[in-house]
Amino acid sequence: MSNLTNNIDTEKDLISEINKLNEESFELKHSNPKLALEKSRLALENSQKINYQYGIAKSYINIGWINLINGDIESCISYCKNAVEIYSELDNDSGIASGYNILSNAYCTLSQYNLAIKYAFESAKIYEYLKNEKARASVFNNIGNIYEAIGNYKDALEFYFKSLEIKEKFDDKRTIAFTLTNIGLVNISLEDYEKARKYFYMALDIFKSIKNYDSIANILNNIAIISSNEGNPIEAIDKFLEVLKIRQSINDLNGETGVLINLAHNYFLIKNYNKSKECIDKCFENLKKLKNPEFKSRCLVILANIYSKQNNYEDANEAYSEALKISEEIQNDNLKNNVLISLYKFYEEYEEYKKALEIYKLHFELTQKLVNEDIKLKNKNLELSYEINKVNEEIVIKEEEKKKLNKALKKVESLNRKLLDMDRDKNELIGIVAHDMRNPVSTIIMVSRNLMEEFDTISKDELKSDIADINSTSEKMLKLLNNILNLNALETGKVNFNLSEFNIVDITKNSFLGFKTHANIKKIKLHFHSESNTINVNLDIDCYLQVIENLVSNAVKYTPKNRNVFLNIKQSEDKVIISIKDEGEGIKKEDLKKLFNKYQRLSSVPTGGESSNGLGLSIAKSFTEGMGGKISCESEFGKGAEFILEFPVKK
Known part of the structure; x- marks a missing residue:
């Protein structure tokens, strides 16, 4: 009898120790994921020894979270699904909701937004039933992240504000600041810089009060980028210098280098080439340790721009060429296109028109590729929006009473009509781009090819005439693109009338x-x-x-x-x-x-x-x-x- 009592006491102690390990692991997952993983694995091992199902499920959840943080998404999904299965057998709704929430984050990371939104809404529904408002606020923030990722900024803002409203009730400063930051970032995407600043400064005050220096630096960096986008490089420089000081104080070499590149760019804009060069030299020193090819390419472009302004043709040409080579090696088309634009302007400034035409042709072809990829991405996001709307409707139908079913179905029909209209518009847009840009593109290619083949024999008047043809044709294309952009701006509400x-x-x-x-x-x-x-x-x-x-x-x-x-x-x-x-x-x-x-x-x-x-x-x-x-x-x-x-x- 005494042996049995001892065994029971030992098992109770072990369960208590397992629960403690899991609680400590949960608290450490962000600050020390390595130690958190060790504690979770020990908790799992002990839980399996005594078949403690709750402990096993909780360990799976913690390991799933840590794998998500470490970028091992597939393992995260596997552990969380196992946890949800055990929690379902235990009728533990809170555990199921937690598993769904992590799965939502994982699928969002994999860009599988239809599954991400499905698990997020299921999690929010359970937390609402359990009246766990803090957890529901966290899920709402995740839903905002998903909508932001697919470019649905209206719904993203709606869920960020829902999350913010709940968090403010609990005065949860840290998470309030992160949601305010998210709202600011959405407004940057919408190019509403005034609102973006407002929410960034609100978040900044909170981060300063809790001494979260990394987040302070991120916010100041965003504010500096707004100033730069608005054409105010001096104001941007002041903010970037604040960011630089913080990055250096917390030994964030990668962050420091990124800020130095932004500083170099803005110093260049105000023609302070010496300061710009100092920043670039420091970047190259940091890059010996970082090995970041994208940073190196960006630095080389700025350096080449400086050399060009100093009439140092050879060094500028060499820097541009190396920057272009790096962008091609890392297969970064946007970076490559930026290098090509700078190189084209460089050759044009030095009146090397043949080289300028060759580079312009590469830039033009790459721009066409990027435009086509953008159209495909928008099409994909349209399909994802459709799938997400279907998921939302399925959830609504499950929860609504029978008398509300007709109303829900009418809403679906309305959404389908809108989506069909959007799909038709997308096909029309592709048709216009394909039809109306084909002839101008062919003209530019034909004239530029002729110029390159006959450059040494062509007269100055013929050269001017051919360049005028290219310019005229480009203006027609630009007019078409401006019409498309104007229409998009009107439809997305980005046009501000200056009366x-x-x-x-x-x-x-x-x-x-x-x-x-x-x-x-x-x-x-x-x-x-x-x-x-x-x-x-x-x-x-x-x-x-x-x-x-x-x-x-x-x-x-x-x-x-x-x-x-x-x-x-x-x-x-x-x-x-x-x-x-x-x-x-x-x-x-x-x-x-x-x-x-x-x-x-x-x-x-x-x-x-x-x-x-x-x-x-x-x-x-x-x-x-x-x-x-x-x-x-x-x-x-x-x-x-x-x-x-x-x-x-x-x-």
Whole structure:
């Protein structure tokens, strides 16, 4: 009997020791993962000896966390799935939720976002049932990370703010600061630098209060990058110097080198080449220990830029060449493209046009490759968004009562329609890029190849003519790309209208008469009339000019030779009305309904062989309405078309 009692007491002591080891392992996982792993393995070994299932599952969870931190994702997934299986047999919901949360992080690291979001929502659902708000806040933050990773910034911000709201109830300073940092980073992606700064400074105050120096350096670095992006290198330098001091104090050689590169770049921008060179020299000294080829390539480009400004052609050329070689060796296309841009400008500055053309061709081809990869990535993210939405709907359907099922299904149908629209837009965009850029690209390649083959014999006038052809063709491509970017900016809400007061009569007249050269080619007469010499409005002048130039360009484009284009301005009470009327064949009734839709190619064709990609009128409508105006079209097929703009008058 006494032996049995001793065995029970020994087992109780061992269980207590196992639980203690697992608790210590959990606390040490970030600060000392090696020691944490040792404690978890010992806890697992002892748990298996006495078949202590809870101890085994908890050890698996801890080992899974540590493997995730160490980057061994496959092992992490294996351990966590084993833990969830044991917790399920034990009916331990908290353990299951913990396992799901780690699995969500692991799959996110593997870019398997559909599985990541599935496990995250399952984990959040269990924590909500258990009323574990702290854990739910952590999961919400992870969901925000997933949405941010696939470029869904709207939903990312929604879950970051949900996480922040819960964390603030518990005054959990450290995790609050990390969530504020995440919100700041999303706003950088959205190019809303004012909001990004606001949240970074909020996080900075907290990190300073808890003396988290690594995070302080990261925040200051982000703020410095914002200043640099905004064209304020002096302000950026001040912040980077603060970051440098911290990185050096905590012996972070990699972080120190990254900051030195940023400092060198910004010193170069303010033409302080000596300071820039000092930073680069220190980088090269650090790189003897770090062996970071990307850093080395970036340093060489800045060094080459300095040599170029100092008229040291040989050393600059050598540095550019070495930077290019490194970027190719590490297969970093973005880095390589940046080197090619600098090298192209370098050769052009030294009037080595043949070499400049060769480099420009490589840059152009690589840019096309990167654009195609970006389109593929956006397509992949679209598919992931669709899968994530399906997962969300499945979870909602499981949790909702039967009477809510129809509502949920309608929401799914709406999402599917939107996704189909997005898929159609994506295909239209690919079609436009493939169709409208093929001929210009072919022209540039043909002319540049001819220049390279006949460079030594070609006359200066012929050289200028060929370069002018390349420039003209490039401008057409740039106009198409700008239209695509403008449309994307409008759809994602990134356009900020800069309103100012101006006389719309003068601005419109100058823009309209600027089409005389194009009109003269087709012997088209331009007629301008305004009832008043001065009508003041409060609009974004650049956006307004884009609208006018698009409409006038179309009027000239679709009007046959020896005809007329009219532009009339009049004021009616508190609004100004601008009419652009042509004498083309007009617009068919069925085309009028889809006139302002994206990517619409109508049945009417330009009369002089001009190109049309179906983007201009959509952008014109978005800009007009964004500035508080209206745009409409009146047309009877066979009798031309009249586009009418209405804007409020400045009182």
